Structure formats: C-alpha cells, structure tokens
Amino acid sequence: xxxxxxxxxxxxxxxxxxxxGASLHHVLSVVTEHSxxxxxxxxxxxxxxxxxxxxxxxxxxxxxxxxxxDGPDQRLRLIEILDFAKCRPxxxxxxxxxxxxxxxxxxxxxxxxxxxxxxxxxxGESLYILNYPGVSFTFAVDNWRDDVDFASQLASGSATSMAxxxxxxxxxxxxxxxxxxxxxxxxxxxxxAAARSSSANDEIELVxxxxxxxxxxxxxxxxxxxIITLNSTTPQDLITELGPPxxxxxxxxxxxxxxxxxGGSSGDESDPDDRASEDDDDAADPTAAEHGECFxxxxxxxxxxxxxxxxxxxxxxxxxxxxxxNVPGSYEFQRYRRxxxxxxxxxxxxxxxxxxxxxxxxIDSEENFTSVREKxxxxxxxxxxxxxxxxxxxxxxxxxxxxxxxxxGEGGAREKTEGVTFGNTELYGFPGMVFEVLKNGxxxxxxxx
Numbered sequence: 001x002x003x004x005x006x007x008x009x010x011x012x013x014x015x016x017x018x019x020x021g022a023s024l025h026h027v028l029s030v031v032t033e034h035s036x037x038x039x040x041x042x043x044x045x046x047x048x049x050x051x052x053x054x055x056x057x058x059x060x061x062x063x064x065x066x067x068x069x070d071g072p073d074q075r076l077r078l079i080e081i082l083d084f085a086k087c088r089p090x091x092x093x094x095x096x097x098x099x100x101x102x103x104x105x106x107x108x109x110x111x112x113x114x115x116x117x118x119x120x121x122x123x124g125e126s127l128y129i130l131n132y133p134g135v136s137f138t139f140a141v142d143n144w145r146d147d148v149d150f151a152s153q154l155a156s157g158s159a160t161s162m163a164x165x166x167x168x169x170x171x172x173x174x175x176x177x178x179x180x181x182x183x184x185x186x187x188x189x190x191x192x193a194a195a196r197s198s199s200a201n202d203e204i205e206l207v208x209x210x211x212x213x214x215x216x217x218x219x220x221x222x223x224x225x226x227i228i229t230l231n232s233t234t235p236q237d238l239i240t241e242l243g244p245p246x247x248x249x250x251x252x253x254x255x256x257x258x259x260x261x262x263g264g265s266s267g268d269e270s271d272p273d274d275r276a277s278e279d280d281d282d283a284a285d286p287t288a289a290e291h292g293e294c295f296x297x298x299x300x301x302x303x304x305x306x307x308x309x310x311x312x313x314x315x316x317x318x319x320x321x322x323x324x325x326n327v328p329g330s331y332e333f334q335r336y337r338r339x340x341x342x343x344x345x346x347x348x349x350x351x352x353x354x355x356x357x358x359x360x361x362x363i364d365s366e367e368n369f370t371s372v373r374e375k376x377x378x379x380x381x382x383x384x385x386x387x388x389x390x391x392x393x394x395x396x397x398x399x400x401x402x403x404x405x406x407x408x409g410e411g412g413a414r415e416k417t418e419g420v421t422f423g424n425t426e427l428y429g430f431p432g433m434v435f436e437v438l439k440n441g442x443x444x445x446x447x448x449x
Contacts, residue, residue, distance in 0.1 A: 023076075026187050031058075044056070052072060052442055077177050077178050079165075084097050106130075106154040119131045130154065131171070138163075185221075306322075343361060
C-alpha cells in the first residue's frame with residue numbers, strides 16, 4: 001500500500017482540505033474534485049422522514065475518515081479518523097504515526113500536543129478519552145484505576161481513533177454537538193471581513209416568505225437582511241446584493257405548445273428541460289432577462305431566482321424563487337447547498353361577506369409534509385391532487401417550473417441518477433407556493449411566486 005499524503009490536523013478547525021463548519025455541498029465538492037486522493041465516498045443517511053433532522057455521514061472509506069454533518073443545516077460538526085493506516089495526520093509539521101507504529105502512541109501525542117488535563121474514562125466501553133481543545137484521542141483500556149494518574153496508565157498505549165471538533169473538550173460538546181451554533185463559514189472564503197467588504201460575499205442563513213407570500217426575506221450572517229419583493233426587485237438589485245449568479249438558465253419552451261394549439265393553456269410557456277436554452281456566458285449580465293425569462297442560479301446559496309420581463313412593461317423583475325433542500329437520496333442531491341426556509345404568514349382578517357378569516361401560518365423546511373399540508377389546509381383549504389414529477393425521465397414541467405435540465409458547472413451538478421433513493425416526486429400547489437415532496441414526506445424544493 002502506498003503511503004498516504006500528510007493530512008494536517010487543525011484542532012477545532014479541520015483536517016487538511018476539510019474544514020469544520022463547511023457545508024455538505026462544499027465538502028463533497030472538494031473531495032470529488034480531489035478524486036485521486038479520495039477514491040471512495042459513501043453517504044449514509046436516514047431514508048425515512050428524519051432525513052433532514054438527523055446527522056448525515058460521509059465515509060471516506062479508503063482514507064479511514066468519517067465526517068458527520070447535522071441534518072437541518074448540513075454543516076460539518078465532527079471529523080473522525082478511524083484507521084490510521086489509511087490516513088497520515090500531522091500536527092505542526094510533526095507526524096502522529098510512524099512506519100513502525102500505525103496508531104499514534106501516547107508518548108508521541110504528548111510530545112506533539114503537550115500536557116493536558118485528565119480526560120474521561122468510559123467504563124461501559126472500556127475507553128479513555130484524552131482531550132485537547134478541538135481534538136481528542138480514544139484509547140482502549142480494560143482495567144482503569146482512578147488512583148493512578150492517566151499519563152502513567154496510557155504511557156505504553158496507542159490511540160485507536162481521534163476526533164476533531166469545535167470546543168474545549170469532547171465532554172463539553174458531545175451533548176449538543178449537532179445543534180449548537182457554528183462560527184466557521186460554510187465556505188472558507190466567506191469570512192466576516194469578506195462579507196463586510198461586500199454583501200455578495202455573505203452567507204444566506206435563512207429564507208423567510210412573509211407578507212402575503214410576495215415578500216421574501218434573506219437573513220444574512222453579517223449584513224442586514226435582504227428583502228426581495230416579487231414583481232418589484234430587479235436583476236440589478238440581485239447582482240448588487242448577491243453578486244453575479246453561478247450560471248444563468250434561459251427558458252425556451254416548445255413541447256408544451258401542443259396544448260395552446262388546441263385552444264388550451266399550460267399556464268407557463270417555458271420548459272426547464274430545454275438545455276439548448278442555457279447560457280453561462282451572461283451570468284454577470286443583469287440585462288440577460290430583457291428579452292424573455294431566465295433563472296439566476298445561486299448554487300452556493302441553495303436557490304434559483306426567476307427574472308422575467310413579461311409582467312413589467314418598463315423593466316425585468318423577480319417573479320419567482322425556488323429554494324432547494326439538497327436532500328440525500330433525492331434526484332437533485334449535491335446540485336445546490338441546502339437552504340433552510342420558513343413560511344411566516346400573518347393572520348388574515350375576514351373578507352366582506354365572510355365571518356371567518358385565516359389563521360397565522362408558520363412552517364419550516366424541516367417539517368414533514370404531512371404536518372405542513374394540514375397547516376396549509378387550515379389556511380387555504382384543501383389542495384388539488386398532487387402532480388407526479390419525474391426528473392429522471394426528463395418530463396415537461398408544470399406551470400411552477402422546477403428546473404430539470406442540468407450541466408456541470410461551478411457548484412453544480414453530479415451524476416443524475418447515481419445514489420437516487422426516493423425516485424419520482426409529487427408537486428403540491430397552494431396560493432403563491434408549490435412544494436416538491438419526496439416519497440418519505442420530505443420537502444425537497446419550495447417555489448414561491
């Protein structure tokens with residue numbers, strides 16, 4: 001077996017190319033880009049209705065590394081080295097392992113990291129956890145004695161695994177590791193200084209649909225919220241606040257014309273699966289929508305924004321936003337970063353001639369659609385029958401138009417069908433919103449228009 005390349009240990013920050021706090025989308029893009037280094041990648045997730053609430057595991061089998069991400073925000077919380085024969089961790093230019101000893105010895109750990117306070121013995125598992133800020137080592141110890149100092153008992157031992165996390169010790173973080181706030185950026189370049197110099201470098205933490213569904217608030221990490229008003233916000237506004245999109249997707253439909261030819265109406269004249277309509281060269285050009293409609297694709301934020309000139313005689317405006325969930329096992333997994341959302345609509349007063357109004361509505365991206373549908377029913381009444389939607393078969397889209405044709409690009413697509421667990425989805429329409437729902441009840445996309 002060839003010697004693995006060195007992997008610098010950064011306590012509390014990361015391991016080599018993999019930073020703590022980074023999004024699942026970014027980490028998978030990194031390991032895929034370095035395919036010669038990471039030759040085997042496995043994704044482990046809950047296929048049930050908890051797939052966006054419980055941790056997601058990425059196992060780098062041939063590197064002896066396991067990565068754990070929280071489910072709701074898909075941020076990297078824990079890096080584990082489980083097989084030191086497949087990984088070569090270093091610290092401040094020093095090797096933790098050697099040719100003679102695959103696992104790092106206590107003496108070598110002590111030499112590189114220095115002295116530390118007593119750790120924790122887990123009697124039920126016969127394991128001792130040696131802690132340093134941001135990193136811990138696990139030792140197998142059968143007969144632990146509390147009356148003997150830990151250094152003496154570990155002196156001849158070797159660590160069986162190590163963990164890298166954000167916090168002072170494993171005992172401090174283990175209970176809320178996947179729920180505590182994250183200070184590291186989702187993408188290494190998205191620092192506080194970069195975000196304050198230009199809002200285009202900031203991260204979108206949450207998308208909130210407000211008002212009557214026409215006001216969309218983008219909560220940013222360092223800058224004030226960005227308010228997008230449908231049929232009012234311009235592409236120039238988007239470029240100024242979010243920067244140029246990663247790509248532009250032009251709408252150009254022909255296959256649905258048959259319905260109009262027979263006197264019917266499909267509701268939307270464009271087809272998202274027409275790949276010939278894509279044009280990445282205009283990604284930084286805010287005038288790209290002046291002669292039709294196009295999507296601004298923000299893969300790094302997890303959403304698409306439709307810009308249209310058809311509803312305004314004076315200028316193109318934003319008419320739709322599609323928010324992506326990056327759900328493992330779904331057809332569009334790893335095409336976008338996961339974007340969390342909330343629908344927050346106020347109580348609605350009774351209309352003239354009616355004695356009842358509409359209750360306030362609040363739903364979020366982690367709720368199962370069974371619960372979401374009941375809340376929507378109370379607000380809007382029963383929805384019609386869902387529309388089956390097949391991304392893999394390249395079928396024409398509905399009038400709400402979820403994007404269906406993809407090309408590899410910055411932050412963009414992977415193989416279309418590999419790893420797809422949930423298959424076809426269903427579209428549920430409510431006033432101003434359409435939900436794309438997986439078979440397990442998880443919302444994988446939300447369109448607001």
